[in-house]
Amino acid sequence: MKASVGVCVVFVLALVGLGSAIKCYSCRDYTGTCSKIRDCYYDDACVTVHERGGDTYRQCIKYSECEHSTLAEKFPKVSSFKFSCCATDLCNTAPVSVSSRSVVGILLSLALFWWGVL
Template sequence: MKASVGVCVVFVLALVGLGSAIKCHSCKDYMGTCSKTRNCYYDDACLSVYERGGDTYRQCIKYSDCNYNTIREKFPDISSFKFSCCTTDLCNAAAVSVSSRSVVAILLSLALFWWGVL
């Protein structure tokens, strides 16, 4: 019984973030020190465009527009670039970070597992 309740709680917590809008970094920077954030729409992704000269553009973008041709149209002044799109909160940061929501979910899962074992 305890195990099934634990599984249900973990499942519900995993669904809490689904369907909500994400938050992305939103700025142009050279040193990777972007601190401005923006709440995006529910169908957006976080975009990072890395210019060959060193500048990085970070912003929200509609997920379906996350392709080379559309990004080239949105940034016509950049001749050579790489880009990446992601779909979790603040995932377009300069450094890879672990979402606090993920840490809480992992800790809760471990606690429920321990509780179910006893």
């Protein structure tokens, strides 16, 4: 009896999560830093539009409008762009760039630790 109540509670909580809206970053910038967060509608996705040689736009958009021709209409001043759409919280963040020096430093530290030198 207790197990069936627990299963019902988990099932109801899972259904509540299905209808919830996502959060997206919402800004226009050149540097790739963005901290403004917006609550979107339940049928929205997060979009990132990279203008060639220019700004990056991040915002909520209807998932059905995540196609090049529709985005070209929504951003008429942007002539050449790449875009990506995603449907999880804050998924339109700036890509993390890792310098080759930091990767080499991390690998060297791990190697020294592995051999017991540190």
